Amino acid sequence: MPLPPSSSTQRSPTKMLERALSSRRNALYADEAAAENDAVAADESKTKKHLPISFFTTRITNYLTRTGPVWPCLLLLALVLFLIFSLIFNSRRFVCVSPYDPVSRSGFFGFDGLESDFGSLGVPWCRSKHGKTVEWTSKDLIKGLEVFIPIYETRPIKNNQFGMGFDHSFGLWFIAQWLKPDLMIESGAFKGHSTWVLRQAMPDTPIITLTPRHPEKYLKKGPAYVDGNCTYFSGKDFLDFGSIDWRKLMKKHGITDLSRVLIFFDDHQNELKRVRQALKAGFRHLVFEDNYDTGTGDHYSLRQICDQPYIRGGGHSCFKDSDEARIRSRRKKFWEKAVDIDELCGPGEAWWGVRGYMLDDFNNSKSNKLISYSEHFQNSRFVESILDVYWEVPPVAGPSLTHQTRYDPARAVTPVVEDGRYGLFQRLGLTRLNPSVFNGYTQMAYLQISKQ
Numbered sequence: 001m002p003l004p005p006s007s008s009t010q011r012s013p014t015k016m017l018e019r020a021l022s023s024r025r026n027a028l029y030a031d032e033a034a035a036e037n038d039a040v041a042a043d044e045s046k047t048k049k050h051l052p053i054s055f056f057t058t059r060i061t062n063y064l065t066r067t068g069p070v071w072p073c074l075l076l077l078a079l080v081l082f083l084i085f086s087l088i089f090n091s092r093r094f095v096c097v098s099p100y101d102p103v104s105r106s107g108f109f110g111f112d113g114l115e116s117d118f119g120s121l122g123v124p125w126c127r128s129k130h131g132k133t134v135e136w137t138s139k140d141l142i143k144g145l146e147v148f149i150p151i152y153e154t155r156p157i158k159n160n161q162f163g164m165g166f167d168h169s170f171g172l173w174f175i176a177q178w179l180k181p182d183l184m185i186e187s188g189a190f191k192g193h194s195t196w197v198l199r200q201a202m203p204d205t206p207i208i209t210l211t212p213r214h215p216e217k218y219l220k221k222g223p224a225y226v227d228g229n230c231t232y233f234s235g236k237d238f239l240d241f242g243s244i245d246w247r248k249l250m251k252k253h254g255i256t257d258l259s260r261v262l263i264f265f266d267d268h269q270n271e272l273k274r275v276r277q278a279l280k281a282g283f284r285h286l287v288f289e290d291n292y293d294t295g296t297g298d299h300y301s302l303r304q305i306c307d308q309p310y311i312r313g314g315g316h317s318c319f320k321d322s323d324e325a326r327i328r329s330r331r332k333k334f335w336e337k338a339v340d341i342d343e344l345c346g347p348g349e350a351w352w353g354v355r356g357y358m359l360d361d362f363n364n365s366k367s368n369k370l371i372s373y374s375e376h377f378q379n380s381r382f383v384e385s386i387l388d389v390y391w392e393v394p395p396v397a398g399p400s401l402t403h404q405t406r407y408d409p410a411r412a413v414t415p416v417v418e419d420g421r422y423g424l425f426q427r428l429g430l431t432r433l434n435p436s437v438f439n440g441y442t443q444m445a446y447l448q449i450s451k452q
């Protein structure tokens with residue numbers, strides 16, 4: 001597989017990305033600062049003609065004597081009109097703008113505020129055994145975007161509500177085309193958008209799809225995607241990932257090395273359960289679509305499992321007067337998916353998972369389980385003990401560019417295209433996409449399991 005474990009760099013994924021991005025930002029700002037200095041110098045050279053103040057006062061007095069009181073009256077009128085307009089404009093912010101409106105948000109935080117916002121509440125991540133990270137860089141992601149955007153524009157399912165939006169479609173495509181697996185397995189296909197994304201990354205690679213309802217069933221009502229080189233376990237043939245004899249099935253497909261297989265989970269099942277099943281079968285490359293933040297979502301996710309006090313942004317206090325409680329309640333006004341302390345904490349101050357629950361199967365009360373903090377802690381220790389790499393797909397661009405209103409940047413890694421880089425956003429062709437496609441980001445994660 002062209003993604004052998006990268007030579008063990010000891011940097012965290014975020015740090016690596018941050019380093020690459022900050023050097024890029026410095027270069028950009030150096031250019032901008034130089035241009036700004038030139039402009040200021042030019043402006044100053046135009047205005048600096050050191051004339052005495054008496055020169056101006058004499059000229060104004062002479063002029064007023066000639067024209068009478070008309071001009072002072074007009075000036076006063078203009079001043080009154082200006083005051084009225086600015087009052088109306090400012091009061092709009094308080095009375096008639098939606099709390100999720102990006103303009104009102106930027107008015108509140110300021111665009112600089114948004115820019116430095118990413119990760120400000122901490123981004124829990126799963127520690128790997130040797131601190132390894134992925135081998136691709138932010139430059140590779142930008143190059144990938146250049147290729148993927150025109151492909152995405154040809155997608156058969158334009159409105160994929162309840163399925164993946166742009167950020168995760170790009171993430172899945174990028175990972176698949178980088179790893180170049182011999183076979184891809186998908187659990188949870190809905191109308192087939194993710195199958196189509198996998199196919200764009202690897203045109204000739206076989207796919208196995210497990211999904212209760214065959215995507216062809218959706219064709220009667222509208223667009224769907226059915227792949228010609230895909231084995232479907234659907235309808236009466238549906239089998240859950242955990243009940244398949246994978247060694248036997250892989251052999252049938254001519255696969256002997258299971259580390260050359262990529263698995264994509266978008267089936268809203270407890271991710272701890274899925275990691276155990278994949279490990280037992282011998283798979284090593286997993287992608288989880290909905291990697292929900294603590295207190296949100298309908299299943300126990302990797303992000304939730306690794307939300308532990310020893311990780312920055314991990315572990316929470318249910319104390320209502322804490323700094324975290326104050327910041328969270330403020331942010332909840334601006335981002336739909338932000339949760340405040342009341343939502344985060346369940347009975348007995350249980351903040352882990354979702355209010356102390358390990359949710360499963362689309363928040364099915366029959367499969368959900370209340371767990372103690374020590375169980376939750378043991379879960380993270382287990383995951384860390386089998387992990388070589390954990391990487392969260394970054395959001396494609398900052399919210400001042402995409403106008404997304406859902407995920408809270410304070411709990412997300414730095415985006416590929418940062419706020420303020422409109423030129424790059426436009427050059428890549430991202431302005432051509434409907435803003436609704438940027439509203440589905442839930443921290444998609446790539447996991448590499450260590451060789452057992």
Ligand SMILES: C[S@@+](CC[C@H](N)C(=O)[O-])C[C@H]1O[C@@H](n2cnc3c(N)ncnc32)[C@H](O)[C@@H]1O
Pocket residue numbers: 160162163164187188189190191192193194210211212213239240241266267268269
């Ligand atoms: C969010 S949708 C998948 C969206 C799709 N990946 C996309 O990008 O458009 C979740 C899918 O998981 C399916 N599902 C439910 N239980 C499942 C299970 N145990 N195994 C596999 N798929 C399951 C649902 O029927 C649904 O099609």
